[in-house]
Amino acid sequence: MFTGIIEDLATVISINKEQENLHYTIKSSITAELKIDQSVAHNGVCLTVVAIDGSNYVVTAIKETLEKTNLIDLNKGDVINLERAMKLGARLDGHIVQGHVDQVGICVAKVNEEGSWRFTFEYDTALENVTIEKGSITVNGTSLTVVDSKKGSFSVAIIPYTYENTGFKNFEVGTRVNLEFDVIGKYVKRLTAGY
Structure with a gap:
């Protein structure tokens, strides 16, 4: 984990x-x-x-x-x-991440917001993965909070520290990224399927 x-x-x-x-x-x-x-x-x-x-x-x-x-x-x-991998008993600073990528997404927008950056990603909805506002998402292994959730797309806001210390500084429109959707959300979706 x-x-x-x-x-x-x-x-x-x-x-x-x-x-x-x-x-x-x-x-x-x-x-x-x-x-x-x-x-x-x-x-x-x-x-x-x-x-x-x-x-x-x-x-x-x-x-x-x-x-x-x-x-x-x-x-x-x-x-x-x-x-x-996380050490048992260590502080969980991000969210629960399995390291099992659900699908690849594509960066469709990168906006400098004068002190932060907003990145928007699109993904194929055929796999039925979902995001929710203020929910967790993992992009290329980075734990992030969803700030704009839509069917087949979402945005994240990146602070300067994250921008400089992760691969986000190299992302451009068209960059393909690994997406791991929130594991708790995936279990809830599976349990409620058919209701």
Whole structure:
């Protein structure tokens, strides 16, 4: 389980294809604290550390992960959001995040509001995911509050700290992002289906 509070901006050093899998070598300031078999969220996608070499480590994304996330869009040199799994008993500063991306969305607007930024994202409604005003959403692993919820779209307001310390500073209109909708909302929706 994760919280959606980004710990580090890491760099993709290399990408190697093996059959249907992609092995990503990542350089991070927290690599020395990692261990093999540890779960780490990469742009909100939970992946397992399979090798460590100095300040670099390797994770593997299988075909299903590549089909459901934006990891397939990554290139050498790209910067990604990282978060290690939550420690039991630690403070939950964001919200409950599983690291299981529900679908990919697209940035359709980026507005500088003189002290903050408003980003608007659209997503395919065929999967029946929903947001609610003031509810939680995870965008590329970042825990955020929905400020404008509509069918198939939502907006979030980004403070300067979040803008500078996450991948949001690199988002432009057309950027594909990983979306994980609020897990509590997903359970409520499932329980009330048919009523």
